[in-house]
Amino acid sequence: MKLSPFTYCRPDSVAEAIELLAGDPASYPLAGGQSLMPAIALKERRADLLVDISRLDDLRGISFSGTSVTIGAAEPMWDLERSELIRTHLPLLTRALSTVAAAGIRSRATLGGSAGWADRTSQLPATLVALDATIVSSTRRIKAHEFFVGHGQTALNHDELVLRFEIPSASLGHHDLQVVRRTYITWPVAGAAAVGTDAGTIRVALFGAAPAPILIVTSDPADAAEQASDRAAPFDDEHATSTYRQRVIPVLARRAVANVLRVET
Amino acid sequence: MKVINLVINGKSTTSIVGDRMTLADYLRDEQGLTGTRLGCEQGVCGACTVIVRKRPVRACLYLAVQADGQEIETIEGLAPNATELSPIQDAFRQGHAVQCGFCTSGMLLTAKALLDENPNPDEDTIRDWMHGNICRCVGYQQIIEAVQLAAEQNATETP
Structure with missing residues (x-):
């Protein structure tokens, strides 16, 4: 139309x-x-x-400070995917980006756009939550797990812009990404993004499981599955039923945590 | 209405466009470049793919006014002249990768962007790039094989 x-x-x-x-x-x-x-x-x-806002310099660029990676909100996913800096320090993000839609979408789509759109089935908000990203807006700093509040809903005010993301380097911890999808071009059904932390715990964030990403911090696959099952608030959409999501989400949480542990031991 | 300057297939042009005109409508209706197909007009099918800054983009999701200052490559710019085909077009011809032809412009431009970045992609990479373009004749296997053929020809040309 x-x-x-x-x-x-x-x-x-x-x-x-x-x-x-x-x-x-x-x-x-x-x-x-x-x-x-x-x-x-x-x-x-x-x-x-x-x-x-795509040509504003304040929303562009990829840099590394020694402990965290800063990514401009309007930087296209195409450039993020090809960034050696992100591949080195945030391999989970590189992997998650490669699963978003198609090359012809990632050529223009941005991380800021994905965060602001906050689709409940998108892998990127969950990835930002798992990576403990800080979202820097035109007025404040917000942790990713507080930024996403519902389907298509964020903590942003109407006259507030996401400028950049500051994401602590996660180069040493192992990671895993589980994605269930019907087709590649549309949103996923559900999934889990997981990363090992310096503290020895695993941060796993679930998408397609509730209106906003669910964050679980654990070091036990069975505990991840139990928490996922308890906290899921599944929904129906054109790709899957809530019944299916309720069943698959604990499995994805368990697998993601187990996969992070397996490579660590 | 806004004034935009574009370079389309190597030729500079200045136009006045409405704010809501997409690049796809602009190319087809204002420039007469109807090789850019419009399928779904919501970013799903990939038929309207053009190349901007070496990247395949959806011309239906890109406002003409947003493209101000950019170089655009459309299907009309692919063949070197009126009688010869470009290597990727020739591979599609050899591989019988065209049925009704509606998706072909977008397929060729996506494949060209891939081969320009990575002259010798493996099959997984080809599938990863091409899955954003839908062929309703379901001629996917021949399309993947045609891109592989073009990649093989690249490999023999660049030892």
Whole structure:
């Protein structure tokens, strides 16, 4: 379907972008547009104003500080996937990115967009939670596990922009990613992103299990499965039933933790 | 309405476009480059794939105004002239990788972007790149084989 009318603007600064967003309740920040544009085309979202933030320097770049990796919110997944720095320090993120949709989507899709969209079945919000990422917005710093509050819902205010992610290096801990999917181009059904920490515990974050990622910190596969089963708030969608999700989620949690442990021992 | 400057298949052009015009509609309706197909218009099918900065992108999810300043490569720019095919086009011809042809433009451009980045991809890599393009004739096997053929020809040309 063709897009309903809207105004497009490309501000030169974060401050100007925020002013534009604040001035119109039906405004959206636009970067890669790989979730927003289909939603507008399908009339699931109505936009009066699209504020293009993709060329703002404050939202770009990939760097390493010695303990954490900083990733600009509008950096395309294409560049993140190919970043040696991310591959070295955040191998779980590289792996998760490679499972997102297709090359022709990742060429424009951004990590900031994926976080802001906060789809309940997306692997990237869960990966950010597992990696204990800090989300730096135009006004504050928020831990990923507090940022995602529901399906399509984040802690962000309407006039607040995600600028960048700060993610502690996880190069030494092993990781695992479980993804159940029906097709590649659409959202997954469910999955688990897990990473070993310096403290010897494993952080596993579940997606497709509840409206927001579920974080479990454990060192025991059976405990992960039990917690996953207890805390799951499964739902029906066009890819799977809630009954299926309730059954598969503990299995994925157990496998992810077991796989992290197996390579560590 | 906004003024945009684009380079399309090596040729500079300046246009005035509406804010909501997609790059796909712009190429087809304003530039007459109807080789870019419009299938789903929601980013799923990949028929509208064009190449921007060496990357395959969905022209239906990309506003023309967002592409301001970019170099765009469409299917019309693939063949070197009116009588010769590019190597990937020739591989599709040899491998019978075309049925109704609707998905072919997007398939060829995705395959070209892959082979430009990685001249000798293995089968898993080819499948990983091509799965974002849907062929409703279900001619996937021949399409994968055609990309493999083009990759093999790359390998023999670059020892």
